[in-house]
Amino acid sequence: MQGSAKSQLPFLALGAVVLAVLVFGVGTRIEGARRLPRQAREAAADARNIRAGVSSLPGAWAVPGPPRVGVQAGHWRIEELPDELYRLRRSTGARWGRYREVDANLDIARRVVEQLRKGGVAAELLPATVPPGYRADAFVAVHADGAARSDVRGWKAATAWRASDASRQLLDALSFTYVRFTDLPEDRYGTTYNMRGYYAFSPHRFHHALDPATPAVIIETGFVTVAEDREVLFGQPDSVALGISSGILRFLARRDRFDPAALQVRTYPAARVMTPNAVLSYHPREGDKVAARLAAGTLVRPVHREGEWVEVILWGNYRRFGWVRESDLELPGDSS
Numbered sequence: 001m002q003g004s005a006k007s008q009l010p011f012l013a014l015g016a017v018v019l020a021v022l023v024f025g026v027g028t029r030i031e032g033a034r035r036l037p038r039q040a041r042e043a044a045a046d047a048r049n050i051r052a053g054v055s056s057l058p059g060a061w062a063v064p065g066p067p068r069v070g071v072q073a074g075h076w077r078i079e080e081l082p083d084e085l086y087r088l089r090r091s092t093g094a095r096w097g098r099y100r101e102v103d104a105n106l107d108i109a110r111r112v113v114e115q116l117r118k119g120g121v122a123a124e125l126l127p128a129t130v131p132p133g134y135r136a137d138a139f140v141a142v143h144a145d146g147a148a149r150s151d152v153r154g155w156k157a158a159t160a161w162r163a164s165d166a167s168r169q170l171l172d173a174l175s176f177t178y179v180r181f182t183d184l185p186e187d188r189y190g191t192t193y194n195m196r197g198y199y200a201f202s203p204h205r206f207h208h209a210l211d212p213a214t215p216a217v218i219i220e221t222g223f224v225t226v227a228e229d230r231e232v233l234f235g236q237p238d239s240v241a242l243g244i245s246s247g248i249l250r251f252l253a254r255r256d257r258f259d260p261a262a263l264q265v266r267t268y269p270a271a272r273v274m275t276p277n278a279v280l281s282y283h284p285r286e287g288d289k290v291a292a293r294l295a296a297g298t299l300v301r302p303v304h305r306e307g308e309w310v311e312v313i314l315w316g317n318y319r320r321f322g323w324v325r326e327s328d329l330e331l332p333g334d335s336s
């Protein structure tokens, strides 16, 4: 994984520049474009579709005009957080020597905004403080991770606990493009409670938070404490930014502006584990890594369903979460 990431960096940098021209230099025909990877052509098509959508959807339920996107540089101007978030004012982010997370976040977020604007999106750069009830067609919080351990690598992205279908689509689109532009491995078991419970995702707790109908994702772009990741975060910021901006474009181009249901957040009643030693899995997949075994009778709070799996938070032990087989749960009534 690490070797291949290293050897492909120069290629990726070149690819990113070519793609930037292709995606954002709309209408320009580029020699050899047919030979570019499929996702480069798809990203170009996304940008074209967004432009077409902007002009052909007057009177849609959504606000007409170009899509609006907020890109937050994590920890940037953290000292300006309002009183309700005073506890986080000292949360200045990860660092390693002279490398500070906040610098990477800001540099990357600025590039994402610039790239989105070239793609016809009304993008704005946001500091740590989110405007109260912030509404947009998409919101992405840009962070980077830090760890005392050295056996960690890569990126991860997450939605809020209770997320709309649109937020999940944004997450899927971002995950699809980010890995392709950066070639960083995914930190598949690294998503934390703090990511899912990000303060900007918590309008029930804070005034300075997103409107629940704003599709939102937080991304940890890599580890500032790991050399191979730093090489990408600080050395290839344009590739990192393209990984994010093309994911947002991909989401915006594919969403259905006439489907307000996609923006609704579902809630589920509490449930109880029925099977002794039920598996709590990291991912909704048979045979994936087991996070814990749950005793029969354990009370859980479902937040999402996928196939035969239900994502849950443990009641009274909210730092434990994962996926339980639906057949291991007693779900009261209809929970749609």
Ligand SMILES: [Zn+2]
Residues within 6 Å of the ligand: 074, 075, 093, 094, 101, 143, 144, 145
């Ligand atoms: Zn951070």
